[in-house]
Amino acid sequence: VPRRRDPSPAGAGLVIVGGDAAGMSAAAEARRADPALRITVLERGPDVAYAACGIPYWIAGEVDDAGALIAHDAEYFRRERGIEVRTGAEAVAVDPEARRVTTAGGEQVAYDDLVIATGARPILPPIPGADLPGVVALRDLESARRIQALLDGREAPRALIVGSGPVGLEMAEALCARGAAVDVVELAPRLLPALPEAIAEPVAEAVAGACAAVHLGTTLERIVAHADGAGLVATIDGRDARYDVVLLGVGVVPNAELAAEAGCALGDRGAILVDRRGRTSVEGIWAAGDCATAWQRQLGRQRWIPFATTANAQGRVTGSNVAGRPRRFAGVLGSWVSTAYGVGFGSTGLDVDAAADAGFRPEALHRDGRDRSGYIPGARPVRVRLVWDGPTGRLLGGQVSGRGEVATQLHVISTALAGGLTVGELAEVDMGYVPPLSALRGPVERAAAAAIGDAA
Ligand SMILES: Cc1cc2nc3c(=O)[nH]c(=O)nc-3n(C[C@H](O)[C@H](O)[C@H](O)COP(=O)(O)OP(=O)(O)OC[C@H]3O[C@@H](n4cnc5c(N)ncnc54)[C@H](O)[C@@H]3O)c2cc1C
Numbered sequence: 001v002p003r004r005r006d007p008s009p010a011g012a013g014l015v016i017v018g019g020d021a022a023g024m025s026a027a028a029e030a031r032r033a034d035p036a037l038r039i040t041v042l043e044r045g046p047d048v049a050y051a052a053c054g055i056p057y058w059i060a061g062e063v064d065d066a067g068a069l070i071a072h073d074a075e076y077f078r079r080e081r082g083i084e085v086r087t088g089a090e091a092v093a094v095d096p097e098a099r100r101v102t103t104a105g106g107e108q109v110a111y112d113d114l115v116i117a118t119g120a121r122p123i124l125p126p127i128p129g130a131d132l133p134g135v136v137a138l139r140d141l142e143s144a145r146r147i148q149a150l151l152d153g154r155e156a157p158r159a160l161i162v163g164s165g166p167v168g169l170e171m172a173e174a175l176c177a178r179g180a181a182v183d184v185v186e187l188a189p190r191l192l193p194a195l196p197e198a199i200a201e202p203v204a205e206a207v208a209g210a211c212a213a214v215h216l217g218t219t220l221e222r223i224v225a226h227a228d229g230a231g232l233v234a235t236i237d238g239r240d241a242r243y244d245v246v247l248l249g250v251g252v253v254p255n256a257e258l259a260a261e262a263g264c265a266l267g268d269r270g271a272i273l274v275d276r277r278g279r280t281s282v283e284g285i286w287a288a289g290d291c292a293t294a295w296q297r298q299l300g301r302q303r304w305i306p307f308a309t310t311a312n313a314q315g316r317v318t319g320s321n322v323a324g325r326p327r328r329f330a331g332v333l334g335s336w337v338s339t340a341y342g343v344g345f346g347s348t349g350l351d352v353d354a355a356a357d358a359g360f361r362p363e364a365l366h367r368d369g370r371d372r373s374g375y376i377p378g379a380r381p382v383r384v385r386l387v388w389d390g391p392t393g394r395l396l397g398g399q400v401s402g403r404g405e406v407a408t409q410l411h412v413i414s415t416a417l418a419g420g421l422t423v424g425e426l427a428e429v430d431m432g433y434v435p436p437l438s439a440l441r442g443p444v445e446r447a448a449a450a451a452i453g454d455a456a
Pocket residue numbers: 017018019020021022023042043044045047051052053054055056089090091092117118119120138139140167255258288289290291306307308309310311336337
């Protein structure tokens with residue numbers, strides 16, 4: 001159980017660096033646990049409590065205005081929750097002995113406890129021109145506003161997306177919806193290289209029939225400003241093409257520098273190492289969200305699993321502990337789901353390589369099914385792949401894709417993983433059935449049955 005420090009004489013309280021999913025969840029939970037605690041949030045940007053996950057839907061025009069992506073503003077937190085939120089306040093150094101944070105403006109902010117929730121940042125590929133205006137590494141609302149500004153007033157903009165991961169594909173669809181001609185360049189020989197080929201296939205088919213042109217196994221060599229001053233010229237495998245906006249989507253790295261310089265140990269992929277309470281290796285400093293490791297419940301280890309779900313849950317646990325109400329993080333499975341061009345796709349738990357690395361003897365198969373009875377108009381396909389440990393039958397992971405209700409199927413697999421089911425047990429879970437809503441034997445049950453050799 002974490003030891004709570006006595007408040008400093010000046011009552012410095014809790015200071016949180018970073019005001020998004022992890023930081024604001026920590027703040028809100030700390031407030032619930034301790035109505036009297038002094039809580040200050042330092043956020044370097046202009047926004048707090050925003051939904052980065054909603055950005056593609058704002059760019060697409062499905063969400064009218066960026067304000068809809070902001071849960072609450074700084075004024076709300078001050079007025080309704082008694083949390084002081086300072087925007088435009090970047091923390092540049094932490095002194096763990098003096099328990100002080102220094103901001104870029106030179107202010108010294110004292111703390112009793114500090115939560116670092118600085119998130120992650122996009123990787124800038126090492127190519128000339130990656131830092132030009134017009135090249136956007138999507139992360140927060142400010143970067144989304146830059147995209148909007150680059151698109152505004154252009155009748156038929158041209159966009160280049162570098163990387164074909166989930167966010168890259170969500171953005172490709174969003175830009176298509178805005179009337180842009182979209183090119184996607186991917187170094188790997190296929191789309192969504194992080195997913196098994198059978199699962200990525202339905203997505204690739206949907207993208208091929210859409211407005212985006214996908215260039216697989218290709219390299220972006222450089223970007224320069226166009227000679228007439230408007231737009232950019234990107235060189236892709238030796239050929240030049242002009243774009244109004246270039247989006248970088250080649251992955252993210254944790255913003256762990258502030259913590260590392262304060263002496264906090266780093267863990268998987270350079271993220272801040274925390275325990276299941278959210279404590280770092282330095283007394284009085286906690287961390288949560290994309291900047292930190294998270295407990296992977298199947299591996300029983302701290303891994304870097306940067307998702308909104310992880311950040312939110314971990315933020316809540318950390319905030320509760322800091323405020324003196326002890327909680328232990330149940331951990332995550334690494335579940336995620338996405339959608340592009342009408343096809344949903346996602347993954348949960350361990351895939352074959354990770355399972356083998358963890359000492360299992362993984363087996364995998366996929367099966368196609370439908371999300372409701374096939375004779376119902378609108379029944380749509382869902383492909384489910386399951387991964388299990390051969391000797392014990394223990395379910396280890398799963399992936400889904402298709403035009404049907406994939407999230408529901410994925411949630412079933414995640415729940416089975418959390419419950420420690422075998423594939424045999426999963427095949428026999430009793431799920432409700434009515435033809436317009438579900439299949440008599442759904443895609444997950446069919447795949448699980450096949451895994452135990454029951455072909456029915
Ligand atoms: C376009 C897009 C779509 C996404 N879609 C999904 C999705 O569908 N599902 C999903 O699970 N995840 C999704 N994600 C990922 C999700 O947004 C992140 O996992 C989540 O926001 C992490 O929350 P966080 O609070 O840890 O970090 P962040 O949201 O990155 O917040 C960190 C905050 O800290 C601030 N900060 C950083 N350094 C400092 C400093 N030194 N001083 C002060 N402030 C600082 C930053 O400005 C930022 O506001 C998406 C991400 C993007 C960009």
